[in-house]
Amino acid sequence: MTHTALSGASAVQAGGQKQSSARAVITALAMGGFAIGMTEFASMALLPGFASDLGVSEARAADAISAYALGVVVGAPLLAVAAAKMRKRLLLALLMVAFALFNLLSAIAPTFWTFTLSRFLSGLPHGAFFGVAALVAASVVPLNKRASAVARVFLGLTIATTVGVPSASWLSQFVGWRATFVLVAGLALATAAAVMLKAPRTPADPNAAPLKELGALKNRQVWLTLITGAIGFGGFFAVYTYIASTVESTLGLSDTEVALMLFIAGLGMTVFNLVMGALADRSLNVTAFTAFGGGAILLALFPLAVSYGLGTMGLVVFLMTMLGGVSTVMQTRLMNVAGEAQQLAASLHHAAFNVANALGPFLAARFIASGYDFPVAGYVGAGLSVAGFILFAITLWDARRSGIE
Numbered sequence: 001m002t003h004t005a006l007s008g009a010s011a012v013q014a015g016g017q018k019q020s021s022a023r024a025v026i027t028a029l030a031m032g033g034f035a036i037g038m039t040e041f042a043s044m045a046l047l048p049g050f051a052s053d054l055g056v057s058e059a060r061a062a063d064a065i066s067a068y069a070l071g072v073v074v075g076a077p078l079l080a081v082a083a084a085k086m087r088k089r090l091l092l093a094l095l096m097v098a099f100a101l102f103n104l105l106s107a108i109a110p111t112f113w114t115f116t117l118s119r120f121l122s123g124l125p126h127g128a129f130f131g132v133a134a135l136v137a138a139s140v141v142p143l144n145k146r147a148s149a150v151a152r153v154f155l156g157l158t159i160a161t162t163v164g165v166p167s168a169s170w171l172s173q174f175v176g177w178r179a180t181f182v183l184v185a186g187l188a189l190a191t192a193a194a195v196m197l198k199a200p201r202t203p204a205d206p207n208a209a210p211l212k213e214l215g216a217l218k219n220r221q222v223w224l225t226l227i228t229g230a231i232g233f234g235g236f237f238a239v240y241t242y243i244a245s246t247v248e249s250t251l252g253l254s255d256t257e258v259a260l261m262l263f264i265a266g267l268g269m270t271v272f273n274l275v276m277g278a279l280a281d282r283s284l285n286v287t288a289f290t291a292f293g294g295g296a297i298l299l300a301l302f303p304l305a306v307s308y309g310l311g312t313m314g315l316v317v318f319l320m321t322m323l324g325g326v327s328t329v330m331q332t333r334l335m336n337v338a339g340e341a342q343q344l345a346a347s348l349h350h351a352a353f354n355v356a357n358a359l360g361p362f363l364a365a366r367f368i369a370s371g372y373d374f375p376v377a378g379y380v381g382a383g384l385s386v387a388g389f390i391l392f393a394i395t396l397w398d399a400r401r402s403g404i405e
Contacts, residue, residue, distance in 0.1 A: 021198075022140040026149060028194035029133040030156035032096055035187035036126055037160025039103055040068065042168035042180050043119070049177035054112040064116045069358060071123020073351045079128035080347035088132050089199040093192040095125040095132070100188035107181035127354075130154075131347030134331050136199060144281055146335065151277025151328040158273050158324070162266030166259065221337040221402075222345050224395040229330040230352040230359065232292050232388015235299055235381035236323045238360030240265060243317065246374040250306055257310060264314050268321030276325020280332060288329045288392050295323030296385035302378025323385060327353060337399070360384060 043065050051061035083091050102122040109115035130153070137153045138146040168180040217223075243265060244258045251257070280287040298320040305316040331349050338345035363384070364377035 022149075024198045025140050025200065026137050026152045028191060028198045029092070029137055029153045030159075031187065031194060032092070032099075032129055032133065032191035033153055033156025034160045034164060035096075035099070035156075035184050035191060036129065037157035038164035038168060038187070039106075039122060039181065039184040040126070041161050041165045043068065046168065046172055046177040046180060049172050050115065053177065054109075054115055056112045061112070064112070064119045066358075067116045067120040068123040068126075069354045071120040072126040072354045073123075075124030076127025076131065076347040076351040077344060079124065080131060080344040083128070084343060087203060088136050089195060089201060092129060092132055092136065092195045092199060095129045096188045096192035096195065099125045099129070100185040100192070103181045103185040103188065107178040107185070127347045127350035130157075130350045131345075132343060134346050134349075135335070135342055138332075138335060139202070140200060147280035147284065147287075147328055147332045148274070148277040150331050151273050151280075151325075154273055154277075154328060154331075155270065158266065158270040161269060162263055165266070166263070217344075219337065219339065219341065219345075221395065221399055222334060222341070222348070224391070224398060225330055225333050225337065226348055226352040228388055228391040228395055229326060229349065230355040231391060232356075232385055233323065233326050233330075233353055234356040234360035234363070235295060235384035235388065236320070236360065237357045238364040238381035238384060239299055239302055239317075239320065239377045241361040242364060242368070242374045242377045246306060246313070246377075247310070250374050251310060251313075253310065261310075261314060261317060264318050265321060268318040269324045272322045272325045273328060276322065277328045280325075280329050284329055284332060284336075285392075285396060288326060288333075289389060291323050291326045291329065292385050292389035292392060295320060295326075296382045296389065298322070299378045299385055300382035302381070303375035306375040306378075320381075326388070 047061050047065070050064070051057065054061070079095070099122060102118055102124070105118035106115060106122060109118050133153050134150045137149040141149040168183070171179050171183070243261050247253050247258045247261050248255075276287055276291060279290070298316055302313075302316055302320065305312040327349075330352075331346065334345045334349055335342060360381060364380040367376045367380060368374060
């Protein structure tokens, strides 16, 4: 074999090893996303169980779910800034160890107060993990593949909605609700080990500092991107939160149909997460407008679809999850505009999306409480998605006016 052929073979082998290494890193990070998604979404399915066991009403028990979301909002910026000088590989592993510990505390909590506190603590590593994981995933692939790399990390979160949540619900019926939090803790520890083995051994940035991370708070493009995601993605949660109520109350169907519809939503989130990530690699801005615009149209069709029955509702629910692809788009855009404050900006993204998780259902609930049926959430969601479309247009206008794009 000639020297040229040997060199070519070596290059192919090196390229294959690099691709394999990137895949292993992203798989390890997605495992953490699965653990986080399982504990976040399964808590809603487990609510009747822990409410009964801890001696509180289901309405009161929902405070524990809110406590987790509050933990995400608080922990994302604090941990991102405090750990600015830490190596990302070590930081990710420590975040997963902490996540495991706090979920174990949830599993053994003797009272509702201690359970709620443990859920708040469990939320603290959430945003920082996803933010740093997105940066690490983007660092192991070419620049034009960053969005799809981030999407594959988020794939763990979306798979959790289709596989993890039903599994947790099934497990709780035979072993009890506490078993889910033990399982999540085990997954988190496995993630920590995988990250230590597979993540790049990149040294900490010697120029990193908490004050530099805080510079993100003075960046108008960071704030505009965060606000766009918080409001625009709220449209998805406005409808997703009331899918079960729509199936049971409006259509008069059973838990079996509820489970089917939630599975369809989870499947759609998984598919469109990958599709939107691939499209964003080609044109991030067009993908964002497509997600907001297409999502708005489909959400507006939701009440009409429900009136035709479960089949049309399922089709619209599947397609409306294209709005979920906005998460990958906004995360990638934050990398583009955050400058030296990458870690804080990436982590704040998940705090913003937990705001969306609260905003959409809150606004829809105001209309439902006024006497409208549950499908009205579709109109509320469409309005929020249109607002996201407009806000993203304003964000791009501001970037061009400022000479950023």
